[in-house]
Amino acid sequence: MGLFSNKKLLVGVTGGIAAYKTCELVRELRKEEAEVQIVMTEAAQKFVAPLTFETLSDREVLVEMFPQSKSVATRHVDVAQWADCFVVCPATANILGKVAAGIADDLLSTMIMVAGGEKTIFCPAMNSNMYANPIVQRNIETLQRLGYSFVSPEWGELACHAEGLGRLASLERILGKIKHQLLGSEELKGVRVLVTAGPTQEPIDPVRFITNASSGKMGFALAEAAAIRGAEVTLISGPTNLRPSEDIHFREVRTTEQMYEAVHEVYPNTDVVIMAAAVSDYRPSVYSEHKLKKSDNSIVLTLEKNPDILASLGKNKNGRILVGFAVETTDELKHGKQKLKAKNLDLIVVNNPKQRGAGFATDTNVVTIIDRQQQVESLPKLSKPEVAQHILNRIVELILEAKSKK
Missing domain, CATH: 3.40.50.1950 (Flavin prenyltransferase-like)
Structure with a gap:
């Protein structure tokens, strides 16, 4: 539908x-x-x-x-x-x-x-x-x-x-x-939602960088879905060709470190975080100020680990709802459950980019949602806005559950 x-x-x-x-x-x-x-x-x-x-x-x-x-x-x-x-x-x-x-x-x-x-x-x-x-x-x-x-x-x-x-x-x-x-409501009125989207780029030299094929469509769809339900939405995105609606607070970054800093700047005033960005796990240890010349048959590029943004948020959760994404090509459920626990998440959304109609640079996605009780919800191939609505439904359930315990 x-x-x-x-x-x-x-x-x-x-x-x-x-x-x-x-x-x-x-x-x-x-x-x-x-x-x-x-x-x-x-x-x-x-x-x-x-x-x-x-x-x-x-x-x-x-x-x-x-x-x-x-x-x-x-x-x-x-x-x-x-x-x-x-x-x-x-x-x-x-x-x-x-x-x-x-x-x-x-x-x-x-x-x-x-x-x-x-x-x-x-x-x-x-x-x-x-x-x-x-x-x-x-x-x-x-x-x-x-x-x-x-x-x-x-x-x-x-x-x-x-x-x-x-x-x-x-x-x-x-x-x-x-x-x-057409779809607007006040279901999330007063709720502050932070969404990350798109890829990050890790520069090697002035013309080259490490990145991935993320289009940002899933993250932007999530930001729009939250705003439609009345949330106050901040969207932090890596480089994409997309622009959000005018009522979404929008900030562009390039590198994982820049996204880390931007997220932590907003995090104290946030109730829900949806980390849909496909951040680079590694960056070059040394940035060359000048373009690397094609002088040798091979080149050795030393990489160092980037900070894990979502894991850092999970260590300072303080009642916030954290939703992560995991791109896996093998043992998706096993790895998804491990990341959910290790990063102290409430939900994790897992997908396999090798699956037809799923992953980067597509208008559709095929995802599995795992919650803290290890319960699994597998969705069929849907448009990314439809997937976003399903994820927001689960977030609303978590918000209502938290309110009932107060």
């Missing part, structure tokens, strides 16, 4: 160059089994053909207020009320101005008026000067006061080839906002 199974999403597409990126958003929503209905403005059709969205959504695209083939005058009301969430992506200055001024002169603007702010998310994308224009900013502030949600644009290269603030937010950030809208 997908993350958005039985959820109904209305996606409004306006006439901006970023409209092509909405195709990938629709693809991801459908992958998570959402029902998706597209509505396009006349200008949007100049950038992406309706047929493209019909193919991706498996539904007829809505483009006209009064199409000749349909005679239902209240269609704009029916469809807007049908949706659980309404995402306008991209949202141009024009559509923001219309809605802020109460103008409903086409199908999309009319539907937004019907849906209201509670279920509508705007994803602005436009030229940086246009975005900074006081009129546009005033319209955004007006809509925010009325309860409309926003995924703010990012800094980057724009269609005019200049760099500035106005680029459509990343797919990860938009999906994160949708998850909050």
Whole structure:
């Protein structure tokens, strides 16, 4: 079952160059089994053909207020009320101005008026000067006061080839906002959660380093899942191409030592730690300030052990919930149970990267969860967001159990 199974999403597409990126958003929503209905403005059709969205959504695209083939005058009301969430992506200055001024002169603007702010998310994308224009900013502030949600644009290269603030937010950030809208709760309100994600890199010289194939997807999914449930989340990640939702405190590091320091800085003000990062166990004993030359047929690289971040946390637990991950290729359960005990963990999540659909750089995972009582829960192949939800369910159980003992 997908993350958005039985959820109904209305996606409004306006006439901006970023409209092509909405195709990938629709693809991801459908992958998570959402029902998706597209509505396009006349200008949007100049950038992406309706047929493209019909193919991706498996539904007829809505483009006209009064199409000749349909005679239902209240269609704009029916469809807007049908949706659980309404995402306008991209949202141009024009559509923001219309809605802020109460103008409903086409199908999309009319539907937004019907849906209201509670279920509508705007994803602005436009030229940086246009975005900074006081009129546009005033319209955004007006809509925010009325309860409309926003995924703010990012800094980057724009269609005019200049760099500035106005680029459509990343797919990860938009999906994160949708998850909050559809799945959000206050189950973990007041709980401070620290998540680590991604690989670490141990430099050999200015151009080479030791690392692994971790994409960070599992850790980022866990951070999003905790935030969706109302937790105050801090995410510390090694180098990845991912970015979390805006309500997650985010910090990037490179090396294991940097992650160690960052984790211990946050740890005193944390209730739950989920250590999903694939940290390097070893680092070069000596760092070369200059690129090593290919002068010999072989090279000897001496390594020294990195600090064990999770083990260090387990020695100073003080009632916190600690969750670790273990990547094992042989005797997974045996080694997982050993690490659980040795590091004083509450849960350990074990997976074998050799198993199909599991491990690094995939969108799915196959994991086994082991608790302090040595009880084992083996999950089938699931998307990483689904795995994250299972792990969060177990953490909630531990929190409730701890509260019942007080």
